[in-house]
Amino acid sequence: MVYKTSCLLLPLALVFLDFIITSSLAKPIPTTFINVLTYGAKPDGSTDSTKAFLAAWQVACATVNPTTIIVPKGRFLVGNLVFQGKKCTDTPISIRIAGSLIAPEDYRIVASSEQWIWFESVTDVSIYGGILDAQGSGLWNCKNNGGSNCPTGAKTLLFSGSNNININGLTSINSQKFHIVINSCNNVNIDGVTVSADANSPNTDGIHIQSSHLVSITNSRIGTGDDCISIGPGSTHVSIQGIQCGPGHGISIGSLGIAEEEQGVENVTVSNVDFTATSNGVRIKTWAKNSKSFARNIVFQHINMKMVKNPIIIDQHYCFYKPCPRQESGVEVSNVRYEDIHGTSSTDVAVKLDCSKEKPCTGIVMDNVNLALQLVNQPAQASCSNANGLANDVVIPFTPCLKRDILMT
Numbered sequence: 001m002v003y004k005t006s007c008l009l010l011p012l013a014l015v016f017l018d019f020i021i022t023s024s025l026a027k028p029i030p031t032t033f034i035n036v037l038t039y040g041a042k043p044d045g046s047t048d049s050t051k052a053f054l055a056a057w058q059v060a061c062a063t064v065n066p067t068t069i070i071v072p073k074g075r076f077l078v079g080n081l082v083f084q085g086k087k088c089t090d091t092p093i094s095i096r097i098a099g100s101l102i103a104p105e106d107y108r109i110v111a112s113s114e115q116w117i118w119f120e121s122v123t124d125v126s127i128y129g130g131i132l133d134a135q136g137s138g139l140w141n142c143k144n145n146g147g148s149n150c151p152t153g154a155k156t157l158l159f160s161g162s163n164n165i166n167i168n169g170l171t172s173i174n175s176q177k178f179h180i181v182i183n184s185c186n187n188v189n190i191d192g193v194t195v196s197a198d199a200n201s202p203n204t205d206g207i208h209i210q211s212s213h214l215v216s217i218t219n220s221r222i223g224t225g226d227d228c229i230s231i232g233p234g235s236t237h238v239s240i241q242g243i244q245c246g247p248g249h250g251i252s253i254g255s256l257g258i259a260e261e262e263q264g265v266e267n268v269t270v271s272n273v274d275f276t277a278t279s280n281g282v283r284i285k286t287w288a289k290n291s292k293s294f295a296r297n298i299v300f301q302h303i304n305m306k307m308v309k310n311p312i313i314i315d316q317h318y319c320f321y322k323p324c325p326r327q328e329s330g331v332e333v334s335n336v337r338y339e340d341i342h343g344t345s346s347t348d349v350a351v352k353l354d355c356s357k358e359k360p361c362t363g364i365v366m367d368n369v370n371l372a373l374q375l376v377n378q379p380a381q382a383s384c385s386n387a388n389g390l391a392n393d394v395v396i397p398f399t400p401c402l403k404r405d406i407l408m409t
Contacts, residue, residue: 032063035070043074043099050079061088071097080113085122097130107139111151111176115158126166132156136176140201153177159185168192178205185212193220199247201225209235218242227252234263240270250280255318257291257331264294272302281311285318286331294332305343307374312338316356328358335363342370350380351399353387364389370396
């Protein structure tokens with residue numbers, strides 16, 4: 001009887017074994033490759049290739065297999081590009097760029113839109129390599145010379161309402177306005193990018209994050225005429241690591257509080273950053289007016305400053321548009337940690353905590369901070385108002401409104 005049962009089970013076992021072997025040998029889903037040259041793009045730097053790039057995207061968008069769009073070597077002239085993802089199949093799309101995309105020399109053509117290259121509502125999109133040259137110097141000159149009819153300018157690369165985005169090895173130069181903008185996105189990884197614009201180029205933030213979550217920026221070199229990286233309202237769980245910043249205005253949280261009903265920023269870590277000849281190092285800036293916004297759970301650590309004008313600054317009386325409101329900021333700044341920050345300041349005041357009388361900064365912690373004056377190699381000064389917290393280990397210059405941790409003295 002036992003023998004008969006075993007005979008019955010043997011065929012079933014063989015069928016199951018065959019299923020396992022067949023499954024393990026299943027072929028991977030093939031990738032579809034699309035070359036922009038196929039759709040009429042010309043790598044000569046003078047022929048308008050805008051329609052060719054959009055046509056390649058439409059094909060990739062409708063493909064059920066993972067797709068790679070190939071942009072070969074050469075210079076491709078393109079105007080405003082809008083890559084819509086709402087009707088896509090949501091299979092991964094990679095864009096591999098060996099050459100350069102260049103904007104029209106007449107800055108007014110691209111500036112007629114708020115962005116030059118726009119990915120809207122896309123999922124699982126990756127960009128590898130390539131150069132984006134927005135040719136924005138003409139607009140910078142217009143603004144710097146006080147031109148009355150200068151357009152605001154276009155952001156070079158915008159991702160909005162998108163998920164699972166990777167930007168790897170991309171170079172952005174000469175942007176009219178912000179270089180890379182991440183707005184209302186989730187799960188974004190930016191690695192190994194290079195961003196470059198003249199130190200006198202206005203409003204050319206390197207990377208701007210707004211209303212986005214789970215954003216990682218790593219191993220990148222950024223030099224612009226504005227913030228290397230700026231983090232706007234509604235952003236959470238942002239990690240910034242391995243950045244070389246300069247020239248520029250440093251890494252900023254804010255500005256926050258320009259609107260009364262505004263989301264805040266929380267859970268941000270900035271680590272392993274070198275600042276060189278920037279106007280600021282690590283900065284939190286909020287408008288001096290009523291607001292329900294906040295900045296909390298922020299960590300700045302393992303940072304080197306070289307000839308930085310304001311290495312550590314909280315500015316709760318920030319004003320960019322005149323006339324200034326001249327009120328006290330309603331933005332709550334709390335739980336901010338400065339750890340292992342060293343280097344030199346180009347001004348006497350290396351640490352400035354200018355917090356709000358209405359909502360003083362709380363939970364400020366400094367641990368192992370040592371900043372000296374650049375020219376004389378002497379300790380710098382600290383300025384502090386309406387801030388509370390602790391100073392641990394070595395803190396030079398000592399910030400008077402912070403209490404010494406008894407356990408560390």
